[in-house]
Amino acid sequence: MTDPFLAAPPPDSPYYLRALTDMANRRAVVTQDAIYTDNGVKLVEKGARIDSRLYDRLVQHKLREPIDRHLTIENAVDVPALMAAGQELAQESALPQLLAQALDGSCDRLLQPLRSIPLPEPIACKLTVMREQRPDLFRHSLQMMMVAVFLALKSGLGERDCVSVAAAALLHDAGVLHMDPSWMDPHHKVQGAQRKHLVAHPITSMLMLQDAGVYPQAVAIAVLEHHERxxxxxxxxxxxxxxxxxxxxxxxxAEVVTAFYEKYTDMSAQRLSLMLRLNHRKFPAALVAHVLPLLQEDETRESALVPLGADAPAHIDTLADAFAQWEQLKAALPLAVRQEPGGVFAFADARLQALQKALIEAGSHPGQQGDLLEHLQGDAVGLAEVALVGREALWQLGSIVNACYRRWPRLSERASPAEAAVADWCERALERL
Known part of the structure; x- marks a missing residue:
């Protein structure tokens, strides 16, 4: 893979330019310098008002520099605005309150590093576009910042390092502003070129931070790594x-903790606890140890769990089908093909074996649950717990499928017997998920 640290700053995408110019219809955005194309043609005069009418002109040309280097924005995001938004989020959301209780009962320590984060104008512009055009992403970034600061404090990091952690967490998804917003729709399936853009967004975010020139290299590296395992x-x-x-x-x-609390409004703590325990090899154990004690079951556990029980048989059936089909495909391939180093089949097989091992260790493999379901008839909570494990396992199954397509983007072409087998399995799995 090409060294991402040697890449140039990413050009402004049509999605970012659309969001920026649409925002400019509602608040004053003025050029403080003229804007030029990369071959020296002046597109916009200094002092001009930006709005959506300029979108077509801007999007047709490659700009000499990122547009947000040349703009002044009315009521742009600054440190006081971030503090106010963080305090509002802390009052409304369960996760910051949970973190605060584990500290001193106040969110002040979680927000304190915001006061020292440098916000050069291009970064402030991106955060303003995020706040105005992608408010869910803005809230996600703030909430993840608080989780990251909590983990930093629990790890004994000093004030300066906590500021760096806060900056990295706040800006980790800045690259998402350059993606098609449709991918954030929970019903939208990312595929093809969109999958490449999704994989690239940590690189885009990292390059933006490097280009800002005010953050330690460790911040850019952490942003690049926020989807590693x-x-x-x-x-x-x-x-x-x-x-x-x-x-x-x-x-x-911090990304995973935040995402779970945003995705699941019911039983967030229990779902997250289960996921972290089933996937203990994916996450840093020392940090997970600071999170698990927070995720104690609350008094409403039983009443909240009960409705899930009806899903247990379907989850088990889907998992059993996926594992059985894989074994059939595996048996049909020569050993040398299955074990080809660096090949897609070996990759998928290793991931599936790891998932099955985790389920066996948890007593939740489909092969272990036939008699269990019969035994649990009438036990609504027990059935619901089985369903919860199954739901998490299906999510892991989907992540294996996505990883195969992500690493082998031409997998669907079935260029080899191994790729054909994996593509067949992925398509069957997606039909059931």
């Missing part, structure tokens, strides 16, 4: 845990 199954570089920076480890766990 300790077992090497993450992206964009598939780093093993030993090669992931300490700050990167904080971010990758």
């Amino acid at each position: 300790m077992d090497g199954s993450g992206y964009p570089r598939s780093l093993p845990g030993a090669d992931i920076s300490p700050m990167g480890r904080i971010l990758l766990l």
Whole structure:
């Protein structure tokens, strides 16, 4: 893989330019310098008002420099605005309150590093576009920042390092502004070129931070690593845990914790606890140890769990089908093909074996649950717990499918027997998920 640290700053994408110019319809955005194309043609005069009418002109040309180097924005995001937004989020959301209770009962320590984060104008512009055009992403970034600071404090990091952690977490998804917003729709399936863009967004975010020139290199590295995993199954570089920076480890766990609380409004703590325990090889154990004690079952556990029980048989059936089909495909291939180093079949097989091992260790493999379901009839909570494990396992199954397509983007072409087998399995799995 080409060294991402040697790449040039990413050009402004049509999606970012659309978001920026649409925002400019509602608040004053003025050029403080003229804007030129990369071949020296002046597109916009100094002092001009930007709005959506300029979108077509801007998007047709490659700009000499990122557009947000040349803009002044009315009511742009600054440190006081971030503090106010963080305090509002802390009052509304369960996760910051949970973290605060584990500290001193106040969110002040979680927000304190924001006061020292440098915000040069291009970064402030991106955060303003995020706040105005992608408010869910803005809230996600703030909430993840608080989780990351919590983990940093629990790890004994000093004030300066906590500021770096806060900056990395706040800006980790800046690259998402350059992606098609449709991918954030929970019903939208990312595929093809969109999958490449999704994998690339940590690189885009990292390049933006490098281009700003005010953040330590450790911040850019951590942003690049926020989707890596300790077992090497993450992206964009598939780093093993030993090669992931300490700050990167904080971010990758903070991202998952935040995402679970945003995705699941019911039983967030229990779902997250289960996921972390089933996937203990993916996440840094020392940091997970600071999270698990927070995720105690609450008094509403039984009433919240009960409705899930009806899903248990379907989850078990889907998992059993996926595992059985894989074994059939595996048996049909020569051993040399199955074990080809660096091949897609060996990759998928290793991931599936790891998932099955985790389920066996948890007593939740489909092969272990036939008699269990019969035994649990009438036990609504027991059935619901089985369903919860099954739901998490299906999510892991989907992540294996996505990883195969991500690493082998031409997998669907079935260029070899191994690729054909994996593509067949992925398509069957997606039909059932």
